[in-house]
Amino acid sequence: MRLLTEPVEWVWGGRPRRAGVSSFGISGTNAHLIVEQAPESEAEVEVLEGAAGPDTEVDESVPGGVVPWVVSARSVAGLRDQAAVLSAHLAGREVSPVRVGWSLAATRSVFEHRAVITAHHREEFLEGLDALAAGGQHPGLITSPAGGAGGGGVVWMFSGQGSQRPGMGAGLYARFPVFAAAFDEICGLLDPHLPHPLREVVFNPDPHQDQQSGLLDHTLYTQTALFALHISLARLLHHHDHTPTPSSDTPSEKSPPPTSPASSTSPTPATSSPHAPPSWPNSPPAAP
Secondary structure (H helix, E strand, O other): OOOOOOOOOOOOOOOOOOOEEEEOOOOOOOEEEEEOOOOOOOOOOOOOOOOOOOOOOOOOOOOOOEEEEEEEEEHHHHHHHHHHHHHHHHHOOOOOOHHHHHHHHHHOOOEEEEEEEOOOOHHHHHHHHHHHHHOOOOOOEOOOOOOOHHHOOOOOOOOOOOOOOOOOOOHHHHHHHHHHHHHHHHHHHHHHHHHOOOOHHHHHOOOOOOOOHHHOHHHHHHHHHHHHHHHHHHHHHOOOOOOOOOOOOOOOOOOOOOOOOOOOOOOOOOOOOOOEEEEEEEOOOOOO
């Protein structure tokens, strides 16, 4: 192996191609990986008439690829029964794994207990179905946890400083009134404490060509902009009935909507004078 310092043609030498990738983190966390070319597969997925129907447009061009078969039911016993029925139905039939996989994914209801079988050939799929029906294991078989797919919770994770970018949220602001109303509300509360209006800094289409150049990367605007974006996103998600799973000590079935920025526990500058901006770390100069 040798370190490349310029682009070169990668000549096939009769051996699998390998490449080294290194990622160096500023915090000192480094990652190193060697990637090897995948082996060539001589087999192709069978392309025969199957369960999707003769008039259904299904992309069957998966030479040497892996196809998923998805099975679901309301209980563990039902999941095993589904696998047994499907295996018996396909036994002795010449079927297209691609078409069967499409039909299972696109034409069946999805229930709490689920299993996915990934394979290349019909025989491998049948082995996986038989293993699922018997409650056994198979290299291509993955089942949902004992409590079913619904046993887990839903959380919202919002990015922190460093994820800011010019124009973030502008498309949502233009398309969804709920998002726009929340963003405007937050800007109205924060603008008295900022040298420049927050909306103009965030939605500036060309932030490098005027006096606001680089402002979004200052901590003062980074934190306030991300706060406005995330609260507005939460309001939008709530509006469409998407909520995080409440904790065990929350009495209501649905988590409460995001609090108003005025009552939020996020740090707020102590002064309200537009001419005396707060002294935050990395704070930009005041507006002239």
